[in-house]
Every structure is written in structure tokens, then in C-alpha cells.
Amino acid sequence: MDYPLLADPETKTAESYGVRIPILGLAKRWTFYIGKDGKILYIDKDVQAHVATSAEDMAAKLGELKVAPKK
DSSP states (O other): OOSOOOOOTTOHHHHHHTOEETTTTEEOOOEEEEOTTSOEEEEEOOGGGGGGGHHHHHHHHHHHTTOOOOO
């Protein structure tokens, strides 16, 4: 991948984004596409449905959002 991913082992980011499941201490599997300006461009809430094609789906969504690949 040529874009950063976030690891959140302490679930602080999940809490601030409203996706933490308190009873389990886990987060919902949502993908947030965040622009360079820090604004959320898109939220994919249906990640579970297409796990087998998630990489391809992310690449396609980045293209739709006009996110230029790194050079």
C-alpha cells in the first residue's frame, strides 16, 4: 500500500471516532478515508461484507475520491 494505515491498540482513536464497542473493548470494522487536510472523505461501514476484496475495494474508492497515489 502506498498510503498510511492506523493501528489503534489502545482504542483511543476508535473511541473518538465513535466506533468502539465498550463491552468488548473492540472497534467496528469501518474504513475511514481521510484527506491530507484531516477531513473525512468517506466512511465505509460495510467492510465485513467484502473482506476478500478489501484491498481492491480500497484502491477503487481512493480512485473515486481522486486521491493521487504516492510517487
